[in-house]
Amino acid sequence: MVILLKVLLVENTSWQSKDLAQALFLSPTEISFSLKRCQYARLLDGQSRNVSRRTFFEFLFYGLPVTFPTQPGEQVRGMPTAHSAAPLSQQVVAGQLYVWPDAESDSWGCAIEPLYPRVLQAAKADARLYELLALADALRVGRPRERKLAGDLLKAFIMPANV
Template sequence: MKKHNGMRPHDVVILLKIIATDNDNWLMKDIANKLHISSSEVSESLNRSVWAGLITNDKRRVFKSALLDFIIHGLKYVYPQKPGAMVRGIKTAHSAPPLSFEIQSDQNYVWPYADGDSRGFTIEPLHPNVPKASLEDHKLYELLALLDAVRIGNTREQNLAIKELKNRIQ
């Protein structure tokens, strides 16, 4: 195994995709195809996640409690984000479901994406292919939008997002 040089943003995306798959019979190539990431990158990511204690040694099952701890206590510090310019894209954070049902705001946040249906302030996704993968998997989309609420939201938004993430991940 290569030397561990720390987690990368897309490692969290890959772990959430495994959780969204909702079974232990997934294949690495399927995760790679569905996330539009190379198989070798998925393999390296899983090795980093094993080292970090976020997935079992056989790379089949995510340690959900450990992942939630990282999301709750570390995500916004390790992968911080500030809203950028107004662009076309796909809604995220409190602008996307499920938080959009509870939080009313005139400020939309979006992942930049040319084929998106909304305008809002840019939030850089954890991987450039997140918007495309999210359009193909509604469950993953909601998990990633909740992650962005943890990354950029105020305390109320973060607490609502964490509550939703706990319900969906555990």
């Protein structure tokens, strides 16, 4: 899912798998294997290397909470995610913060397991990807209101009116 979000962010450029690997702190082999799985699942067109936008959005909204479930854990220092990070933090007032565990961050909240171990590095390197990953986490752990807000923002990004 992270790879497809990054592909959408760079889709108007001539990207290569090695570029994705470097940006996401993954190995080229992991990228290649993941892209092949996405093609098999019909989330990515193998010829054009375009993301199947509607299918991808529906998978994120309905499938992500089931295939990558998580429950808020103990209080830790970390990087805000879900409704605790932008853009939802501007719309949702919540007493409890959700964070990805990170000793270098200043926030405290309930630990949320990231989609993969090096997601913090990728999010710190790309602010727009960070926002999209936080929205994805809101789908994973949010209540109905947060899920709806996150879904609306992700849908606007994935399926803009002019595409």
